[in-house]
Amino acid sequence: MMSRQAVTLALVISSLAVAAPTSVALDLSTLEQTAFEALDGVALEKTATVRLVQEGFAVVATTAAPQVLVSVSVRQAPRSVRTISLGDSTQNALSCR
Numbered sequence: 001m002m003s004r005q006a007v008t009l010a011l012v013i014s015s016l017a018v019a020a021p022t023s024v025a026l027d028l029s030t031l032e033q034t035a036f037e038a039l040d041g042v043a044l045e046k047t048a049t050v051r052l053v054q055e056g057f058a059v060v061a062t063t064a065a066p067q068v069l070v071s072v073s074v075r076q077a078p079r080s081v082r083t084i085s086l087g088d089s090t091q092n093a094l095s096c097r
Contacts, residue, residue: 014026025066044072059072 026048028041048070049059060066 013097021056022051022068023060023064023066024068024070025060025062025064026052027062027069027071029062031069032074039072039074068092 019094026045028036031039031041052059062069063079
């Protein structure tokens with residue numbers, strides 16, 4: 001009986017030790033209306049949110065101080081879609097043409 005209690009306690013402690021998921025926010029607010037429609041912004045946001053959750057991220061509002069902020073912008077010259085993620089004072093950019 002004592003070993004069963006010890007195992008149960010170890011399981012409880014280990015479950016508490018699991019790190020909380022990284023919080024991520026997706027920001028499409030910088031897109032102009034025409035760019036938002038051209039990218040099908042609603043579908044993009046839904047797809048990205050589902051994928052982030054599937055990967056174990058906690059998707060939150062941009063106002064919730066997320067650990068990572070993914071911002072999408074479009075540039076006309078040179079024509080590109082740019083995704084910037086900010087987290088822990090680092091900035092990563094991905095441009096698609």
